[in-house]
Structure formats: C-alpha cells, structure tokens
Amino acid sequence: MDTIFALATARGRAGVAVIRLSGAAALGASARLMRSVPVARGVRQLHDAEGALLDEALVLQFPEGRSFTGEPVIELHLHGSPAVVAAVLRVLGNDPQLRAAEPGEFTRRALENGRLDLAQVEGLADLIDAETDAQRRQAVRVFSGALGEIAESWRVRLIRAAALIEATIDFADEEVPVDVTPEVRELVQGVRREMHRESEGVRVAERLRDGFEVAIIGEPNVGKSTLLNRLAGRDVAITSEIAGTTRDVIEVRMDLEGLPVTLLDTAGLRDTDDIVEGIGVSRARARAEEADIRVHMLDSDDDIPQDAGDSDIYVRSKADLLGPGVAAVSGKTGAGVDQLVARISSLLQERVASVGVAMKERHRVAMVQAVGYLTNVEESLDLEDGMADLLAEDLRSAIRAVDSLVGRVDVEHVLDEIFASFCIGK
Structure with a gap:
C-alpha cells in the first residue's frame, strides 16, 4: 500500500503546523528529511534534497499497530509559517516513495486496518x-x-x-x-x-446533527423580524412599518443553550395581490410546516388557541405597547424573550432525550x-x-x-x- 502524506492542521499562519505521513515508507522518508536515522521522538532539523535547511521540527514516531491508521506513522510538528509548510510539502511531493493523501484517506486506512469501525468513522x-x-x-x-x-x-x-x-x-x-x-x-x-x-x-439525532428549525410566523407587522434580530443579537432582517417588508424566508443559525437551531423569519401570512409577496407567503407556509417548532406571534390574546400542539408556541407580540403584567414578548425591548427562549429550549431538550447512539x-x-x-x-x-x-x-x-x-x-x-x-x- 502506498505511503501517504498531508497537512493535518488548517492552512494559514499558525504557531504549529502538523504534517502526517502514514505507511511503510514513512520512516525512511523522515530519515531523508533529517539526514539521519529516525528516532521515536525529538527535535530535529529538516533538510531538502540539496541539504538546505527547511525548519527545525518536533518529530514523532508511531509504530505499526499503535497509530491512528494502524500503520507506521510519522508526524512533523513544524513552525506554522505557510512558507515552511509549503517547502516541506514540496520536498515530500518529490519523494518517489510517497504520494499526497486523498480526502479522508487516513481515516479510511484506520477503518481498513480495524482501528475504527464504520460507525466510529461517521462519529x-x-x-x-x-x-x-x-x-x-x-x-x-x-x-x-x-x-x-x-x-x-x-x-x-x-x-x-x-x-x-x-x-x-x-x-x-x-x-x-x-x-x-x-x-x-x-x-x-x-x-x-x-x-x-x-x-x-434516529430522526431526532439527525436534527441534532444538522440543526433544528424554529419558524417565526404571523401576520404582517406583528414583530417577527424585530424578534429575530433580538434573538440573533444583530440586524439580520429589515424592519419597517410597511406591511410585507419580508418577502423571503430569512435564516439565522445560532447556538440555543447548546443546541444547534436555525431561526426562520417568514413573510407575513395574509392574502395579497402582490405576486412577489404571494410567493413569499407560500414559501413561509411550506417552511413553517417543515419546521420542528413554530412560534406564532399574535396581536391579541383572543387568537391564542387552548389546544396548541407540541410543535406550536403561541405568544402575544409587542409587549412594549402593552401594560405591565401582560404576558407577551417584544423584540424591541427584549421583554419576554428569555422566557420564550427557555420554552423553545425545553421543547427541544425533551426531544433530544429520546436520542440513542x-x-x-x-x-x-x-x-x-x-x-x-x-x-x-x-x-x-x-x-x-x-x-x-x-x-x-x-x-x-x-x-x-x-x-x-x-x-x-x-x-x-x-x-x-x-x-x-x-x-x-x-
């Protein structure tokens, strides 16, 4: 099997960059870089084929059966300069006993060599x-x-x-x-x-992995976009007094008490002769139907049903315009927002409780x-x-x-x- 190499850390300037070699020829290749017999670990100078100094690196050796891939592995811990990394990769690329790794190839070898099973690879x-x-x-x-x-x-x-x-x-x-x-x-x-x-x-586990969706829905000018901006902590949706300002579904991904959640600000739900707004309303209804939780923002307590489903939360909007003691939420002032977030989180945590492995x-x-x-x-x-x-x-x-x-x-x-x-x- 070929001996492979690749940069194992992110590209760009950093304090340390790690290049990994895996395969039978890894030890010999590292010895040629160090111009000496390889050692289990230590700081060594690395040279190119002409003997020019490339860098001084920490060299780690992992024997067969005790490495991530199960093969002999060498790790070169370099100074994280892009120039240093490029120079060492260039020398390794010119070595006829090595080739550049393909995406996921180190992990694939770990699977093939019995170091991981397929479920662990997915994890x-x-x-x-x-x-x-x-x-x-x-x-x-x-x-x-x-x-x-x-x-x-x-x-x-x-x-x-x-x-x-x-x-x-x-x-x-x-x-x-x-x-x-x-x-x-x-x-x-x-x-x-x-x-x-x-x-x-499994279906809940998939949502946990990919992110839950929470749709904010309601009639035009009920405060949906203002609430989204408050939850996101920045202005992501345009707000105005003009009904129908939001024409498309606006998505904001955030961490909600440790859970991945995508908030959806949807077009105001109403009948309209405006073709573009009508498309937005149709998209809003479709995305809301697919969402894990729907937050219905309402102008009046009279519109709140008594038999709301597990996936539906009904809240009175624009608490800033109401008297004290009224249970409502306001994206403008933040009133009631913490309670709404806690309610959403509680519903999602109940679903996550059913997740296995x-x-x-x-x-x-x-x-x-x-x-x-x-x-x-x-x-x-x-x-x-x-x-x-x-x-x-x-x-x-x-x-x-x-x-x-x-x-x-x-x-x-x-x-x-x-x-x-x-x-x-x-």
Whole structure:
C-alpha cells in the first residue's frame, strides 16, 4: 500500500503546523528529511534534497499497530509559517516513495486496518463538524464506539438464537432434549425492542446533527423580524412599518443553550395581490410546516388557541405597547424573550432525550430491516414444524443487517460518500 502524506492542521499562519505521513515508507522518508536515522521522538532539523535547511521540527514516531491508521506513522510538528509548510510539502511531493493523501484517506486506512469501525468513522466526521456542545457530545459517544458495542451485543444474542434454531435442524431426526423456543423468543424479543427504540431516535439525532428549525410566523407587522434580530443579537432582517417588508424566508443559525437551531423569519401570512409577496407567503407556509417548532406571534390574546400542539408556541407580540403584567414578548425591548427562549429550549431538550447512539438514516434503515426479520421469527416460532430453515435464514439476515451498522458487510457503496466529507489531512 502506498505511503501517504498531508497537512493535518488548517492552512494559514499558525504557531504549529502538523504534517502526517502514514505507511511503510514513512520512516525512511523522515530519515531523508533529517539526514539521519529516525528516532521515536525529538527535535530535529529538516533538510531538502540539496541539504538546505527547511525548519527545525518536533518529530514523532508511531509504530505499526499503535497509530491512528494502524500503520507506521510519522508526524512533523513544524513552525506554522505557510512558507515552511509549503517547502516541506514540496520536498515530500518529490519523494518517489510517497504520494499526497486523498480526502479522508487516513481515516479510511484506520477503518481498513480495524482501528475504527464504520460507525466510529461517521462519529469522527460529525465530531469534526460539531458546532455546539450537544453535537459534540453526540459525536463523541459514537466515535468512542458506543454504537459498535450495542451492535455487538445484538449480534451475540442473535447468533445464540440462530445456533439454537439450527440445532433443531441438525437433529431433525432425533428428539432434541430441550425446547429451544422460549430462549429464542426471549433473545429475539429483547433485541427487537432495543432496535426499535434506537431506530425511533434516529430522526431526532439527525436534527441534532444538522440543526433544528424554529419558524417565526404571523401576520404582517406583528414583530417577527424585530424578534429575530433580538434573538440573533444583530440586524439580520429589515424592519419597517410597511406591511410585507419580508418577502423571503430569512435564516439565522445560532447556538440555543447548546443546541444547534436555525431561526426562520417568514413573510407575513395574509392574502395579497402582490405576486412577489404571494410567493413569499407560500414559501413561509411550506417552511413553517417543515419546521420542528413554530412560534406564532399574535396581536391579541383572543387568537391564542387552548389546544396548541407540541410543535406550536403561541405568544402575544409587542409587549412594549402593552401594560405591565401582560404576558407577551417584544423584540424591541427584549421583554419576554428569555422566557420564550427557555420554552423553545425545553421543547427541544425533551426531544433530544429520546436520542440513542444511532444517528444516521443508514443506521435507521439497517435496524428497521433487522426488526422486520425478527418480527417474522417471533410470528413463526409457534407455527407447525418445518419452519426451522426459514427461521434460521431470517436470523442470519438480521445478523447481516446488524453487521452493516459497523461496516462488516454491505457498506462499500457508502464509503466514498462518507470519506468525501473529510478534509485531506484526516
């Protein structure tokens, strides 16, 4: 396998820049840079092919089996000058035993060498992209191997169930001393329930990863854009006394008490003959329907329904124009805004509580497939004799679905898409 290299830190001026080499030729390449025998770690001068000094760097060596990729790895910790980095990369690029790494290639080698499973790779990608603390915590759980541990638990129990069923096939002409049905049923039911619960949390996990959407809706001039500006802490939406000022959906991404949230300021909902405003109203209705939470801003308490749904919050607007003690919100003065934010956060935290460790649609599909096979097994256990072969095949299919969660089988088609999201040095 080729020996690869890449800049592992961000480009641009910095205190330290790290270049990583991975593969059998990494040690030899570093020795040529240092013009000496490589050492496990230490500060060394790096030279080009003509002997000119490039930089003085900290050189770290990670032996095979103890590195991130599982291969021999050398890290060069350089001074973070763009000129220094460019010079060292140029020398490495001229080495015939090395080649520049492709996006995500270091992590792909970690997968291929058994250092990570596929779920951990996905967790690592999400950890790199995490913007809020909630996203970080979720990604760390998956990267630490939590999904792999659960999948292994399911796999062990399903293999036990399959072994019991296949024992009845092997001894079909003899009397099996113990009825295996009760144990098989207990194993299958336990796994099925856990899988179903885990799959139910995937959609919320996806929203946690990609960000929740909160739409602010209401009639024109009810104060939607002013509230958005207050929540964002800056003027992101134009406000005026002219009805219909907001024509399109304005989006602001923010961290709301640790949760990633995109606030949507929508066009005022009303009937209009203005074609452009009409398009804005249609878009507003569509985006609001898809949002996780809708904040309805109203001019009167009489418009607030008593049976609001879990995804709808109704608030009286323009608290600055009302008397003291009136429950309302004002984007202009900030009155009631903290209470509104707390209410939104509480609703989202309740949903996040259902999140497990599975976080991708791929995970959900695999678990739903496995649940289908296990349901077939449960329904067929009490049927007449002769079903053992079909039960065993359903259990094997369920095991293959579980294996696909962590990349043991049937995942080659998703690898290119996953690794394309990684930077070159990862």
